[in-house]
Amino acid sequence: MQRQPVVIANWKMNGNRQLAKQMAEALREEAGLLSQVQVVVCPPAVLLPAWQQHVFYDAVHLGAQDVNEFEHGAHTGEHSLALLGEAGAEYILIGHSERRQHYGDTDARISAKVNAVLNYQAQQLKVVLCVGETEAERETHQTTTVVEAQLSAALEQVTAAQMTHVVIAYEPVWAIGTGKTASPAQAQEVHRFIRSWLQQKYAAADTVPLLYGGSVKADNAETLFAEQDIDGGLIGGASLEPDAFVAICRAAVARS
Numbered sequence: 001m002q003r004q005p006v007v008i009a010n011w012k013m014n015g016n017r018q019l020a021k022q023m024a025e026a027l028r029e030e031a032g033l034l035s036q037v038q039v040v041v042c043p044p045a046v047l048l049p050a051w052q053q054h055v056f057y058d059a060v061h062l063g064a065q066d067v068n069e070f071e072h073g074a075h076t077g078e079h080s081l082a083l084l085g086e087a088g089a090e091y092i093l094i095g096h097s098e099r100r101q102h103y104g105d106t107d108a109r110i111s112a113k114v115n116a117v118l119n120y121q122a123q124q125l126k127v128v129l130c131v132g133e134t135e136a137e138r139e140t141h142q143t144t145t146v147v148e149a150q151l152s153a154a155l156e157q158v159t160a161a162q163m164t165h166v167v168i169a170y171e172p173v174w175a176i177g178t179g180k181t182a183s184p185a186q187a188q189e190v191h192r193f194i195r196s197w198l199q200q201k202y203a204a205a206d207t208v209p210l211l212y213g214g215s216v217k218a219d220n221a222e223t224l225f226a227e228q229d230i231d232g233g234l235i236g237g238a239s240l241e242p243d244a245f246v247a248i249c250r251a252a253v254a255r256s
């Protein structure tokens with residue numbers, strides 16, 4: 001099954017308008033590349049309009065790092081789907097481990113957010129669901145149990161038809177921002193597990209892009225993306241460096 005590679009930049013709480021301009025220029029010089037890989041940039045929400053200006057005519061897609069599960073109302077500091085969509089977001093990251101650990105994203109809340117995005121009528125948006133185990137969970141051989149529980153909870157109410165709007169990112173928590181990348185074999189093993197889990201639950205599971213995240217850099221991307229079930233990456237630190245990010249996008253194209 002040939003899936004188009006996907007590379008997503010997650011700027012987290014970093015970057016500024018100047019970096020948006022530099023990154024958009026670096027990507028614009030790679031027009032050929034952008035037709036072969038789906039490139040998505042998730043800046044802090046306030047930078048979406050700046051990105052929108054730069055990428056309006058380009059094949060770079062925008063995403064948000066989170067969303068509130070409610071439509072609107074008294075939710076100080078939060079962003080609704082309508083606001084994010086209007087600002088240009090087509091993809092919404094949900095369940096990133098930093099939000100699970102520090103910002104109250106329980107399984108129930110993650111499921112509510114996933115359903116809110118997939119049932120949003122005004123615009124067709126995509127979910128990027130993040131799953132992954134902690135170091136202690138890996139050391140006690142609970143990786144697949146934890147990943148399965150996260151998938152089951154988040155996708156409980158999602159139909160096979162809706163799965164065409166879902167991307168899954170496997171991000172081992174111990175590899176995020178630590179420089180400790182999962183080996184290609186370790187990552188592939190979990191991706192294979194996720195793929196089989198999806199196959200059992202959904203007929204069209206082969207079309208769901210599975211991305212690896214966790215200290216992906218220009219020098220390790222190609223070996224990770226060479227694995228059968230790794231369709232691209234969710235990139236944190238290296239997505240703040242235009243040259244490194246472009247090199248990672250190139251490595252994803254080498255896969256296709």
Ligand SMILES: O=C[C@H](O)COP(=O)(O)O
Nearest residue numbers: 010176177214215236237
């Ligand atoms: O969303 C991105 C991931 O958390 C990976 O971050 P990282 O590339 O800095 O390890």
